[in-house]
Amino acid sequence: xxxxxAPAYAWDWYTPHDGYTFADEDYYYLRGVxxxxxxxKYSWWDAWEGELRGxxxxxxxxxxxxxxxxxxxxxxxxxxxDSNDVMLGxxxxxxMSANTTYYAYTYTTPSSGQPGSFSVLLESExxxxxxxxxxxxxxxxxxxxxxxxxxxxxx
Amino acid sequence: MRRFLLAACVLxxxxxxxxxxxxxxxxxxxxxxxxxxxxxxxxxxxxxxDYVTGRTSVLKELxxxxxxxxxxAIIVLDRFVxxxxxxxxxxxxxxxxxxxxxxxxxxxxxxxxxVESSVQNACQAHLRDFLAMAxxxxxxxxxxxxxxxxxxLARKGGLKVYAVQVRGPVAQLALIAExxxxxxxxxxxxxxxxxxAARRGLALTWRVVPLRPDGGP
Numbered sequence: 215x216x217x218x219x220a221p222a223y224a225w226d227w228y229t230p231h232d233g234y235t236f237a238d239e240d241y242y243y244l245r246g247v248x249x250x251x252x253x254x255k256y257s258w259w260d261a262w263e264g265e266l267r268g269x270x271x272x273x274x275x276x277x278x279x280x281x282x283x284x285x286x287x288x289x290x291x292x293x294x295x296d297s298n299d300v301m302l303g304x305x306x307x308x309x310m311s312a313n314t315t316y317y318a319y320t321y322t323t324p325s326s327g328q329p330g331s332f333s334v335l336l337e338s339e340x341x342x343x344x345x346x347x348x349x350x351x352x353x354x355x356x357x358x359x360x361x362x363x364x365x366x367x368x369x
Numbered sequence: 370m371r372r373f374l375l376a377a378c379v380l381x382x383x384x385x386x387x388x389x390x391x392x393x394x395x396x397x398x399x400x401x402x403x404x405x406x407x408x409x410x411x412x413x414x415x416x417x418x419d420y421v422t423g424r425t426s427v428l429k430e431l432x433x434x435x436x437x438x439x440x441x442a443i444i445v446l447d448r449f450v451x452x453x454x455x456x457x458x459x460x461x462x463x464x465x466x467x468x469x470x471x472x473x474x475x476x477x478x479x480x481x482x483x484v485e486s487s488v489q490n491a492c493q494a495h496l497r498d499f500l501a502m503a504x505x506x507x508x509x510x511x512x513x514x515x516x517x518x519x520x521x522l523a524r525k526g527g528l529k530v531y532a533v534q535v536r537g538p539v540a541q542l543a544l545i546a547e548x549x550x551x552x553x554x555x556x557x558x559x560x561x562x563x564x565x566a567a568r569r570g571l572a573l574t575w576r577v578v579p580l581r582p583d584g585g586p
Contacts, residue, residue, distance in 0.1 A: 234510050243506060245513050258414045282491075283498035285471075285480020287515060289586035290578045305408065305578050309586045315515050316477075319502050341401055353401070366509060 226356050227255050228262060228307075229338040230316075235264070238364035239328060240281060242266055243319040244302050244336075250312035261290075261341040263303035264318075269333040269360060272297050276328050276363070281321025293320040299337070335360045336367065398562040404572040407562045409555045410443045410532065410579035417580065421553045428543050428556050436540035440556045441467065444545060445579045447552040449474050449529035452492035459488065462545045464537035471495055471528045474583050478519040479531075481577075492528065499523055532579035552580065 225231060230246025237243065244264045256262075267273055274297040284293045290305030302318040310316060339355040361367035394400070396415065398407040412420035431438070449472070450458070459466045469491045472479035482495035503520035506513060535542075539556070546554040557575045566573040 234512070236506070236509055241502060243502065243510070245510060245516075281498075282485075283480065283482045283495045285478060285495070285499060287477035287519070287586075289477075291479070292576050292578055294574065294576070305413065305576070306586060315513055317513055317516055321498055341399075 225338070225358070226340075226354065227252050228260070228340040228354070229356060229358060232369070233358070234366065234368045235336055235359075235361070236366040237266060237322075237334070239324045241319060241321045242300055242302065243317070245315060245317040247313055247315055248307070248310055253308070253310050253312045256308040256310070258306070258308055259342060260307055261303060261305050262307045263301045263337075263339040263341065264358075265299040265301045265337040265339055265355075266334045267299045267337055269335055271332075273299050273334070274325065276325055276332050276334075277322045278325040279323045281323050284318070284320035286318030287316050288318045289316075291318050293318075295322075331362050331364065333360060333362050394565055395559055395561050398559060398565075400565075400571070404574050405562050405566040406574045406576050407557075407559045408576050408578055409557060410445055410577050411553075411555075424553060424555050425546050427558065428539065428546060428554060431556070431558060432539045432543035436538065438539045439536060440539055440542065440558055441534060441536050441575070442542050442554050442556040443470075443532055443534050443577050443579055444551060445532045445553040445555065446530070446550055446582060448550060448582050449531050450550070452489040452530055455488040455492075455530040455533060458548075458550065459533060459535065462535075462537075462541070462548065464535040464541060464545070466491075466533050466535050468534040468577075469495075469530055470532035470534075470577075470579050472531050472581055472583075472585060473519060473522050473527045474529055475585070476519060476522065476527075477515075477586060478523075479581065479585065484533075488530065488533065492530065496523055496528060531581055534577060552582075 231249045233246035235244045277300055280295045288304035289309035292303050294301045300322055336358045337355050338358050341353050359367040359369055397413050466484040466488055468481050468483050469488050470481045482491045484491040500520055503516055507517055542554050
């Protein structure tokens with residue numbers, strides 16, 4: 215079990231300025247606080263996602279899918295899984311209040327060969343939601359921290 | 370100068386032709402990298418009434434064309450109901466529940482749980498999982514007082530059902546859309562997005578974010 219404190223860093227505007235994450239063999243939890251600058255910049259077409267990605271292998275080496283239950287207080291919350299990441303997202307970050315705690319969690323299904331510990335990175339991702347446009351639009355992301363599961367990180 | 374103008378006109382025409390040729394996406398869908406994401410359960414933006422009217426029309430048109438086609442759909446209720454009532458509703462509608470959506474009315478918390486046997490059992494599983502997570506986070510992340518408050522409300526029986534994801538024939542789904550207590554039956558069907566994804570070889574993801582009866586986020 216490890217605990218990681220990320221170094222002080224100037225996060226991009228869409229990333230929670232303060233947060234905590236924990237994950238173990240069968241669940242992933244994420245809490246964040248966004249600044250007034252973040253909240254003011256978010257528009258209805260934006261979505262935000264906190265993604266867990268393996269550092270040395272795809273996340274599918276550790277989790278084979280999502281577990282039964284999930285929830286939280288992210289506005290317009292959702293969860294997704296693919297071979298690259300396990301994600302907790304919110305479709306309506308513009309509905310957040312500044313300097314307020316929001317959280318989400320999802321249970322996960324461990325893969326059959328899940329090791330006793332493994333390293334992941336937590337990525338903050340901004341998605342532009344210009345519905346109706348015909349082509350992909352740019353997104354932005356940054357790594358918040360790297361930590362070992364089972365374990366936690368705060369920033 | 371004439372050549373420049375001609376080239377500009379040709380380029381402009383090419384852009385217009387390209388834009389017309391591109392299949393557009395609906396307002397509730399977008400491209401994210403290698404996948405097309407379609408939101409179901411409520412509008413990403415705009416009027417709820419317009420969204421409900423539009424999606425109900427799509428479902429009815431589909432039911433007229435392909436009544437036996439089996440689709441997933443999210444049934445969004447116009448009120449919070451107990452897990453027992455949700456079981457009674459899905460039994461009456463003769464559809465198989467696949468996931469139930471629960472919330473604490475008037476609070477920010479909501480979530481979901483896959484249904485294996487009954488909605489009631491799924492809700493019990495959700496409560497058990499939520500409280501287990503909250504108990505662990507009380508030790509690991511004591512700063513999150515909101516989580517502990519939500520857990521206490523859930524422990525006291527506060528979780529209510531507001532949407533159920535089901536699978537059934539389109540004709541049946543269209544009938545459910547008319548039922549008492551139902552705000553919207555939003556099928557996992559979006560011709561524009563599905564054509565767009567197929568044409569470009571992109572994956573398609575349905576992102577379920579049901580409207581809450583209390584207008585909660």
